[in-house]
Amino acid sequence: MTMVSLTTTTSLTRAAPVGVVVGARAQRRYGTRTRRAERTSADVSKTTRRARRVVVVANADAGESGETAAVTTKKNLPKVLVAGGGIAGLIAAAACKRKGMDVTVFEKVKKYEPFGGPIQLQCNAQGALDSICPDMAEKVMEKGTITGDRVNGLLDGVSGEWFYRFDTRKPCHDNGLPLTLVLSRFELLDILSEGVGTENIEMGTVVTSYENKGDKVVATLADGREFEGDVLIGADGIRSKLRAQMRGEDPEKPPLAYAGYAVYTAVCKYSQPHREPQHTDPNKVGYQVFLGPKQYFVSSDVGNGEQQYYAFLEVPAGGDDEFAKCENWENYREMLMDRFKDWCPAVMERLECTRPEDVERRDVNDLLPDPRWIDGRMALLGDSAHAVQPNLGQGGGQAIESSYVLADELSKCEGGKGVQTALMKYAARRFLRTGAIHGLSRFSSLMNTFYRRHLGDEPYDWYPESVRNMWLEVSKAKIPHPGSVMGQIILMGSMPIILEYVGAGYGIPGVLGGASTGNGKDRVPRSQIPGISAPLRDLTAEDFKMRGIPGLAK
Ligand SMILES: Cc1cc2nc3c(=O)[nH]c(=O)nc-3n(C[C@H](O)[C@H](O)[C@H](O)COP(=O)(O)OP(=O)(O)OC[C@H]3O[C@@H](n4cnc5c(N)ncnc54)[C@H](O)[C@@H]3O)c2cc1C
Secondary structure, rough: OOOOOOOOOEEEOOOOOOOOEEHHHHHHHOOOOOOOOOOOHHHHHHHHHHHOOOEEEEOOOOOOOOOEEOOOOOOOOOOEEEEEEOHHHHHHHHHHOOOOEEEEEEEOOOOOOOOOOEEEEEEEEEEEEEHOOEEEEEEHHOOOOEEEOOEEEEEOOEEEEEEEEEHHHHHHHHHOOOOOOOEHHHHHHHHEEEEEHHHEEEEOOEEEEEEEEOOEEEEEEEOOEEEEEEEEOOOOOOHHHOOOOOOOOOOOOOOOOEEEEEEEEEEEEOOOOOHHHHOOOOOOOOEEEEOOOOEEEEEEEEEEEEEEEEEEEOOOOOOOHHHHHHHOOOOOOHHHHOOOOOOOHHHHHHHOOOOOHEEEEEEEEEEEOOOOOEEEEEEOOOOOHHHOHHHOHHHHHHHHHHHHHHHHHHHHOOOEOOOOHHHHHHHHHHHHHHHHHHHHHHHHHHHHOOOOOOOOOOOOOOOHHHHHHHHHHHOOOOEEHHHHHHHHHHHHHHHHHHHHHHHHHHHOOOOOOOOOOOOOOOOOEEEOOOOEEEEOOOOOOHHHHOOOOOOOOO
């Protein structure tokens, strides 16, 4: 996709490039001189057909007052040290560097070995990245596989019937944000490292502690070296050493909150539709969440005929259970096939197509929201500050939003002056938003825990034997569970609101919990046009709609 490139000029008016459409809401808000491209969920399919006729608009100014997006070349900016070169640390470093700051990243590993395959970057994450470094955002779009333009949704794991389908295009098109995509974590880390400059990243170095010393902060490494900077970003992950020091936690026992689930993940070759084409045609289906009591299965097309899946199992924490140890099976794949043996072919086929050695496992944890992100000149960022459960695919996205805000605030400092205020403002602009995403991610997991398609399905373990047997008998009648009926009604009413909030934040200011994408301030709101800058899909508005009475719709 063609995106505008940023150069290090002091003042730059950005125009919407050919192949993108400025979001209808954004046009109203920013008064751009564009032909109105009204886009709602219902008419995106019309757009699909007419895509090649849509006229694309240029000369959309970046700011409300015709203000221009600027890359500062101020010399007197803080010197930034970053502990941790994961997604958060690298993006924060790249963001600060683009603002003209000197950055040094310390990364523990000598070579990256990220967990799992590809990562999903939703429209908010890409919007923030585009505001930070448009060229990096463009590379991400080039390498990524768009999934946000297809039917996505929740299904009953056993029957394989849709429980709720949703349209992830709407928040993107309405707000002028890029469509959700997936890309390999390795590729993402490569793009980000390049953006930071490998000469600014010290691989194989561990930050063990920090000290605020007057108007400086000193980071001490495991090899005894000390580095002085104006600010230290603690982006050292959910088990952060810097957070442990700041909050007086036991570094060996960080206060992680176990989600109640462990996740098993793999990428498998799955290009041909198998027994259930409706669930396998990658031209029509993006990602699907198959629901069931005590386990759920999330799968997404990741391009090249591959599917990535996450199988979540409700098990005790710590990897001591029979499934984690794989006591009764040859490998994880066999174990998963056993756990999911009664599920629909769409799930089982993905497992069948998996190479046993490709399945990885880990406990799912998050951190309870805690506003203590700042200590003097040290600020937590990413999972060290706001780790969330992976159900919404937003952990990395929130790290990108936070990086954008942090660099924005730091760029207002004069050398070391004003750093502490900048850090406090960063935390204030980000705490509510990350807390809200934390809550929504947990809520998704709860929904899975309590999901029952039919009355009597999977009676709770704590029921007396006679009650369990009674419910098992009832379940044979296949009476829709009142909880799932209500759940579907609630989802049909709330999901568009949730998608809009997660993806775009309703234009609410960050301090009040809105998204931090830089839309209209540091980027021209714009989104891809099907058939020009995104694939042309054979989908109509009907394909996204649920059919039937709410509660029993399919
Ligand atoms: C199963 C699963 C699926 C997910 N899917 C998605 C998704 O689709 N989309 C999404 O946006 N998010 C997703 N996430 C969340 C996302 O992976 C994380 O939020 C993100 O990786 C956090 O980045 P980070 O840089 O803060 O932390 P990390 O990725 O943990 O990086 C921390 C880095 O710091 C280094 N480090 C640690 N300690 C030190 C030290 N003392 N000194 C120097 N370096 C140190 C580590 O080696 C590491 O490289 C998922 C998470 C899981 C578990």
